[in-house]
Amino acid sequence: MTNNTKAYAATSPDSGLAPFSFDRRALRPDDVAIEIDYCGVCHTDIHFVQNDWGMTQYPVVPGHEIIGRVTAVGPEVSGFQVGDVVGVGCMVDSCRSCAACEAGLEQYCLEGSTLTYNGEDRHDQSITYCGYSSRVVVSDRFVVNVPDKLDPSAAAPLLCAGITTYSPLRHYGVSKGHKVGVVGMGGLGHMGVKFARALGAEVTLFTRSEAKVREARKQGADHVVVSTDESQMEAAAESLDFILDTVPVQHDLNPYLNCLKYDGTHIIVGLLDPIEPPVEAGALVFKRRVLAGSLIGGMPET
């Protein structure tokens, strides 16, 4: 599966480590070649390295929160120039012609999008390798410009954690006047609090850990609820319009559903497993509540 790639080692000047890398492919007309400067570490990377989801194809080179500089462009590329600071997120290709792709929602491509790593290239069927590396070549549709005012070293997490939380908040129209809960204060939770605030919402952060209360407030949370404290959870009952649930492991959704007003929406962005303990259908029916999922974001949004 790796016959189209050739491994080489490049010494990282900062870490002294020798990052594993693969030669970039020859440029296709719409390709952008990128020298990688920074790459975020997403929990998904760890899942893939450990084969937690049983679908890893080794060797795997993770990393899908990539910031780098353009070193070359294919002849059909008009949006990028050599030297531009750019980013690459979780996808590097999709069918581009289905209803989802035409709507700019490549993450829901009906044929399946090509993942940044451990995906299969649509042209040569090679396996994709990505950010924990020195260089990468990506079709221009899946490359984004990084504005000058963004610190490149801080921008990387926007490409997965950022868009994963921003996309559903926008999709569901979160704005001033809304009350939004964010569950979990990890990488996604940090982003969720900031985006919800930036969109004008009043934000409640739910955390199991008293130790995170201060951090949550520092990130802009208006309220913090320690979710292991039943009295705090009861006090939050039927108070929220939206909940952005970033927790990636099984947890009881029912106490959070109870915090939604009627017509409220609970959006799962972290969990992929069976929902256990089971959701009470009555909690949805009696209040016309919605339990939704959302996956990263499309390229126009990113």
Next chain:
Amino acid sequence: MTNNTKAYAATSPDSGLAPFSFDRRALRPDDVAIEIDYCGVCHTDIHFVQNDWGMTQYPVVPGHEIIGRVTAVGPEVSGFQVGDVVGVGCMVDSCRSCAACEAGLEQYCLEGSTLTYNGEDRHDQSITYCGYSSRVVVSDRFVVNVPDKLDPSAAAPLLCAGITTYSPLRHYGVSKGHKVGVVGMGGLGHMGVKFARALGAEVTLFTRSEAKVREARKQGADHVVVSTDESQMEAAAESLDFILDTVPVQHDLNPYLNCLKYDGTHIIVGLLDPIEPPVEAGALVFKRRVLAGSLIGGMPET
């Protein structure tokens, strides 16, 4: 709890049975007194009689799909006259001042709506008794006119099964061009197929029973999928915009979620129990699908 009511028996001329009844209360200014002609039998009635949900207060007089004739009105009633054919559904009162009531969504009243039977009257705290009876008195806000062109004997189920299926189809904007699945061919399923068709959708009825295929087509279903046949379910994968799930007992939602397109919505209107087997969160996340609940409908809609 029943000191404001007095039981009496009235002989039913049709059935020969002696229906249990309670004297109507003295008319309040906004009250409508109704002589009951027809009453649907809803599965909820059976649940209440059997105390399946552990909340029945005996004696219980079920029936919340009521059609009758107005025999008297209070001095403030302007919308009804003696002799009018009218209906009463699942609610007979609500707080009338919360956000939900002001939006005409009395079923989601923040203080809780007053159920047609086994509810507690907001004024005198008596327990409500309803349709399997001879007479009832209901505040005019919760009485609906039955148009002449509707056969009164057939109209009763519209007041629960009808509005329960109509309301979510309208709320989610089902219209021409949408593909709608209806799960279950009971009382609600019949209504769901008819309403979805009437709204212009292409309708697929899911049933476990080969025996119901013909009935489903007779009711207007464009397609029928026997849900116990895996190949039929696979053929329906990612084909639907909405699913209206009328099944009132635990069942596996995952094969139905798989039949939704990305951004598709599965609406539960029958089930109130914990959702088991558990829903796969990934089925929601990877396709931005929605799992929603819906409860009867508000009075303007009814």
